[in-house]
Amino acid sequence: MAVKQVLRMGHPFLQQVSKPVKEFNTPQLHTLIQDMFDTMDAYEGVGLAAPQIGIDLRVVVFGINQNKRYPDADSIPMTVLINPVLRAIGDDATLGWEGCLSVPGLRGEVSRAHQLHYSGFDAQGNRFERQVRDFHARVVQHEVDHLDGILYPSKIQNMNNFGFSEEISELNKL
Numbered sequence: 001m002a003v004k005q006v007l008r009m010g011h012p013f014l015q016q017v018s019k020p021v022k023e024f025n026t027p028q029l030h031t032l033i034q035d036m037f038d039t040m041d042a043y044e045g046v047g048l049a050a051p052q053i054g055i056d057l058r059v060v061v062f063g064i065n066q067n068k069r070y071p072d073a074d075s076i077p078m079t080v081l082i083n084p085v086l087r088a089i090g091d092d093a094t095l096g097w098e099g100c101l102s103v104p105g106l107r108g109e110v111s112r113a114h115q116l117h118y119s120g121f122d123a124q125g126n127r128f129e130r131q132v133r134d135f136h137a138r139v140v141q142h143e144v145d146h147l148d149g150i151l152y153p154s155k156i157q158n159m160n161n162f163g164f165s166e167e168i169s170e171l172n173k174l
């Protein structure tokens with residue numbers, strides 16, 4: 001069990017483009033992934049990207065059974081996604097509220113592709129792909145943005161829909 005400190009918005013590490021993983025199934029990669037899940041669980045997040053704990057590799061983890069931060073969210077299988085490739089399906093975009101462990105206490109409304117095809121590799125180096133929608137699609141887009149140095153506040157179109165969750169939760173479910 002190794003819970004790592006999550007870097008917060010403003011740290012230069014969160015603004016970098018991360019590097020592809022070249023070697024799979026290594027002890028270092030397995031340790032990184034375990035640390036990421038431990039950290040995500042400890043902070044009650046639904047996803048985490050490696051740069052958030054100071055590692056500039058294209059690795060994200062996500063998944064949700066039932067989460068206090070997102071009580072009404074659909075479940076998403078616990079997933080390790082390495083060197084991801086995303087492709088929006090169709091032109092439909094949906095607005096939805098997002099939070100981020102690197103932007104603690106805040107929520108903002110962001111437009112994301114409603115349907116998404118994504119592919120990548122698991123920790124052993126096996127390629128897999130999925131076609132998803134709604135909250136699952138949103139989480140993947142949010143996490144993979146971290147690998148390109150993008151945090152969700154830069155994608156908010158209406159800054160009135162950005163603020164502290166405690167103020168917003170009266171009006172919104174997420």
Ligand code: NI
Nearest residue numbers: 099100101102
């Ligand atoms: Ni985030």
